[in-house]
Amino acid sequence: MTAEFGSELDGQVAIVTGASSGIGEATAKSLAARGASVVLAARREDELDELAAQIEDEDGETLVVPTDITDDEDIDTVVETTTDEYGRIDILVNNAGVMPLTHIADADRETLQRTIDVNLTGLITLTHAVIPTMLEQESGHVVNLSSVVGRFLQSNSTHYNAAKAGVKMFGDSLRLDVASEGIRVATIEPGAVSTELLEHIPDEEIKEGVEGHVGTMQALQPDDIARAITFVVTQPEHVDINEVLIRPTDQVQP
Numbered sequence: 001m002t003a004e005f006g007s008e009l010d011g012q013v014a015i016v017t018g019a020s021s022g023i024g025e026a027t028a029k030s031l032a033a034r035g036a037s038v039v040l041a042a043r044r045e046d047e048l049d050e051l052a053a054q055i056e057d058e059d060g061e062t063l064v065v066p067t068d069i070t071d072d073e074d075i076d077t078v079v080e081t082t083t084d085e086y087g088r089i090d091i092l093v094n095n096a097g098v099m100p101l102t103h104i105a106d107a108d109r110e111t112l113q114r115t116i117d118v119n120l121t122g123l124i125t126l127t128h129a130v131i132p133t134m135l136e137q138e139s140g141h142v143v144n145l146s147s148v149v150g151r152f153l154q155s156n157s158t159h160y161n162a163a164k165a166g167v168k169m170f171g172d173s174l175r176l177d178v179a180s181e182g183i184r185v186a187t188i189e190p191g192a193v194s195t196e197l198l199e200h201i202p203d204e205e206i207k208e209g210v211e212g213h214v215g216t217m218q219a220l221q222p223d224d225i226a227r228a229i230t231f232v233v234t235q236p237e238h239v240d241i242n243e244v245l246i247r248p249t250d251q252v253q254p
């Protein structure tokens, strides 16, 4: 465990998507370390089981629910399993994402579609499924992972930029509709974080270019983002941190 155990989130229930690696894994550990029961959602069940064992070794509480965020039935299952087990949902960290960068002219439709489906449509659909529970509770916290490129452009990233800008707009619009009901909404916009995300870039030249760019800086670690998310969700109820843009100190572009 990187975080020290505490009690700020005792009794709270969090769903973290994309918990099988990177930022999601670090966030799940951090929330569990502060007392939250954490529902681990992603497709790779083995990784989720391993993470659950690590958290439970530290007396944390988890529930593994294998989930493909692009599958409507999986989305209903993760929400129903959570409310059946714990009776509430206090925190939803919409973190699952893919970044298959490619020039628009070289992109196949499946890549474009998947980028929007995972990063944006899945996030909207899961939020839609969770909101009734939060409305009933008159409390809840939705934390959406956008990106620095939701605000500033990068090349070979039309579909990813569009998805991440959509995440930001969705979060801000959601807040308009639910803030008066006690539900808080935050958008997290990381710069370069050292995770598996770059490994799935299909175009070797683009991948090398991005890796070279990231290599010029001291990239953030997943724990750096987990710390920011934990800060956001441990504020007093009257404090709603809407947006956090967090870059490596030496990241200038984008």
Ligand code: NDP
Pocket: 017, 018, 019, 020, 021, 022, 023, 024, 041, 042, 043, 044, 045, 067, 068, 069, 070, 095, 096, 097, 098, 099, 118, 119, 145, 146, 147, 148, 189, 190, 191, 192, 193, 194, 195, 196, 197, 198
């Ligand atoms: P990782 O590749 O380590 O993590 C991505 C996570 O998303 C994995 O746990 C993966 O799990 C999950 N995922 C992918 N597809 C699906 C799917 N169809 N259904 C459910 N889960 C899925 O990368 P990061 O930790 O870096 O990424 C986390 C978030 O942070 C993403 O939204 C990313 O866009 C964002 N971000 C990352 C930055 C970075 O520099 N790393 C910068 C800015 C934003 P599995 O394969 O098991 O399903």
